Amino acid sequence: MLKGPGMQFPYMPSPKALVFGYDPDEFEEFVKEWVPALQSAYVRVERQGGSGDHGIDVAAFRSTQGLEGPWDNYQCKRYKNALNWSTAAGEIRKMFVGVVLGHFVLPTQYVFVAPAFARGLRDALAKPTQTRTKFLTELTDTNDEIITRLTADQQQAVAQLAEQTDFAMFVPVDMDQMLEQHKTTPQWVTRFPDVQRERPAVMLPPDEHGPEEARYVQQLVRVYAERWKGDVATLELIAQHPTAGDHMRRQREAFYSAESLRRFARDAYPDGHFNAVMDDVHTIAVEVGDKRFELGWDRLQAVLEAAGVMALTETVLARYVRPLDRKGVCHHLANEGRLHWCEEGGAA
Structure with missing residues (x-):
């Protein structure tokens, strides 16, 4: 154990507070750094957010086939308020439309990444069967342009795809868990100020030479x-x-x-x-x-x-x-x- 008075350091915002202050672009970059820590099987991780991204912020590919093979979508939402069901449902509609229009195959997992989630959205994502029913009901009445500009056949294809999809693929991620996992990446020490850690007691040499x-x-x-x-x-x-x-x-x-x-x-x-x-x-x-x-x-x-x-x-x-x-x-x-x-x- 370290001896002597502890070193004093000026106050620094916590990593969580810093992430809450990121703008959307910086938040997506943070997510891109974090994703490889989740799945060693990812072949490549790409940030695709921006105009014409078809609802993909960060794509993690499980094969060299990219968006034509198994992949996971990390949807980044950095807003002043907690992410709610209304906003999440719009992103889900965008994702189904992207599949119907042939921009990519259905992802294996769709992860909502946000600093905070509204209680209603957390409850919805915890009940995938009920939420699919709710989504399909709302789909028939939506005024979302991403749906209304489709042809009737395309709208029907979106509804059929949603009906066949297991909504357990949509999951939220906890910010505290993200930060713990981000600590294992090389970017942690350059992105966040390091806190004073307690170094364990120094090892004593054994009697016998090893x-x-x-x-x-x-x-x-x-x-x-x-x-x-x-x-x-x-x-x-x-x-x-x-x-x-x-x-x-x-x-x-x-x-x-x-x-x-x-x-x-x-x-x-x-x-x-x-x-x-x-x-x-x-x-x-x-x-x-x-x-x-x-x-x-x-x-x-x-x-x-x-x-x-x-x-x-x-x-x-x-x-x-x-x-x-x-x-x-x-x-x-x-x-x-x-x-x-x-x-x-x-x-x-």
């Missing part, structure tokens, strides 16, 4: 063997050595501190944030390590010192990086073979 430590530990063994010759040629001898043993303990603590940061980043943010820290440290560490040193010990100490003072790129993860993490990242880089302490041919 296989995930093998490469960086082997490099440390070479460092000790090169400096102290045969006195510290094994892990058992290192543990008994007054300097090498304590040094190994500190390096393992650093490695697991960085591992804690890696897991925190994995769970709290989209992919890539810990790797960005790794790349920042490597950029400086590799240049320091390329200098001439008499011993691998000297190279290791110089790299660790440089990592402790170097600047990190300002990302949402940077505020959580501690000095011990920086040292640990060096050992993660050694574990991946990106940093080496002893010259080739040095002590084994």
Whole structure:
């Protein structure tokens, strides 16, 4: 658990409040970012809102056939007031007309996306059979131009299609659920201000060395063997050595501190944030390590010192990086073979 007084940050509107303030275009862009988080099977997600969109704001395609194959329609409605049944029914009519006129096949699912829904619309969408009956009754009396400008045969085709359609395909989406799912997208951290999170307690190294430590530990063994010759040629001898043993303990603590940061980043943010820290440290560490040193010990100490003072790129993860993490990242880089302490041919 983080210790010390909490960091103070100026008030920022919540992500939900920010979304409520979006104009219709920005809201559609937000929905386009969110949709891929729902269905990994989507081949492509396109924003189609605008003039001549035939009632499609964001289309998510389940196959390469696009609008001729299975697809889902995400209908975005960003109004000052909650989305009501009257407006939703008009969009449903538009969708059926689009199918009858051959603009696309009937979507597999039709999702209404809005910051808020009127109670009447939520109730209607929760009772698909009753709502289909209500829709068909209203269809016969509607003055909606999308229907009245059709020929009699086309109007009949719309009614038949609606009668054959399972209205369970029409569903609302909850804004809180949307925001939780949007957090898993790369766009979250650029769209919304990050809140201060609680970093879990730093992992302690286990008594026994694990296989995930093998490469960086082997490099440390070479460092000790090169400096102290045969006195510290094994892990058992290192543990008994007054300097090498304590040094190994500190390096393992650093490695697991960085591992804690890696897991925190994995769970709290989209992919890539810990790797960005790794790349920042490597950029400086590799240049320091390329200098001439008499011993691998000297190279290791110089790299660790440089990592402790170097600047990190300002990302949402940077505020959580501690000095011990920086040292640990060096050992993660050694574990991946990106940093080496002893010259080739040095002590084994």
